[in-house]
Amino acid sequence: MPLNWKAGGLLLGLVFFAAVLLVKPIGVSTQFVILDGIVGDAVNPALVTTTDDGYTSTNAYLAKSGGKYAKAVSNPLNYSFVFVLAMMLGGFLSALTRGGIDRAERSVPALWRANFGDAPWKRYAAAFAGGFVVLYGARLAGGCTSGHMMSGMMQTALSGYIFAAGAFLAAIPVSMMLFRKEA
Template identity: 30%
Template structure:
């Protein structure tokens, strides 16, 4: 099991690295609308993945893992996650890949994320009241009882997501279609991970941070750690594979380089290494705290949940991208 999870993480890392989906310039560029690669790849992953996964589930080879619609956590957590993502320029999963490539700002973000995970564990008992109400696990499958109608609507929605990606691509006027290949491969990989022959769970990353920080701090005798122990362990191994992909991939292509400040950050915020490290730390803290409030991140909520047509995940995606763009407009000023 350890080896298979490590391989899944390695493939995940290679896919994101192939299309530069892990890089600060790409994710930060989404916040400033300088680069739409992330949105296009995610739209393809959700559109194609929804069709593949639901067919797989219908055939009995996998099962749903829909996250509940805990309204306060989804909305507030989504706002925080989008803010942290814009400032940091990474997602919980891409931090590991970029660290493997030598990105020092990713390391600062990881440290901030570990602290964010630890603080969330400590304050969770006192903020539970603002996370609700819990409206249950709602998805397209629960909303449309008829199987025929469900698959018809599912395919239409899937095609719309893919068409939206091409529509966005039209604005950029680029000939690079790596985002399309990466999005399709992410959908296929997640479908395999979901299967009974894979890990019988979705891809995820953010649970790693409170899991690891709680272990390091000895904060394991609580209800929250008991809840996240199994998924956190899985995701830690998965991100270990992603880190190896970043490291090996960058060494093979001779692109490994220790670097703190990237071009897009310098364009808007200056060339100070210290300032970048501080903001990356803050962004990482906000990112992971928000992810834990919402119960997931870009990979575990937006992509994996989107593939299941989960209402909680689709709402989270809308809130995150809205917060990402608003923060990008306010935080990045040329």
């Protein structure tokens, strides 16, 4: 059972506030691009190169906005990338200290099992496909649930409202169609 919504919402709000007070608004999805860039650059060192005044890339997306992403690929120990690694540490410790997640749930979540059975490969395939669409969409939108919806709406950004409208407009009917039974 998760934390009561009043305590949970207060804590989550404090984290988003602390981020913008001390550094900058929280965002996650860009780091998938940065990790792709790091891997890509390891395979093909010509992907990201230095210029007189910074970094650029043969990939137009990494090169955009003055090579901002290319720079992060070249310097993975930057705030945003370490932030995501630290999220994993926090999630790991939090799950551990509440007793962990049981074995069956770890591969096939209960809601999925109630609707589609307990074959892990089916669930893994759906999670993989979902991940593809989520990150493709997040990059097209320029942010995800953290950066656009939470950080954006918190700052009264117009883009945050547009994003949230799109996300829930698709997510609610898709979920209702897929998960007709609840565990």
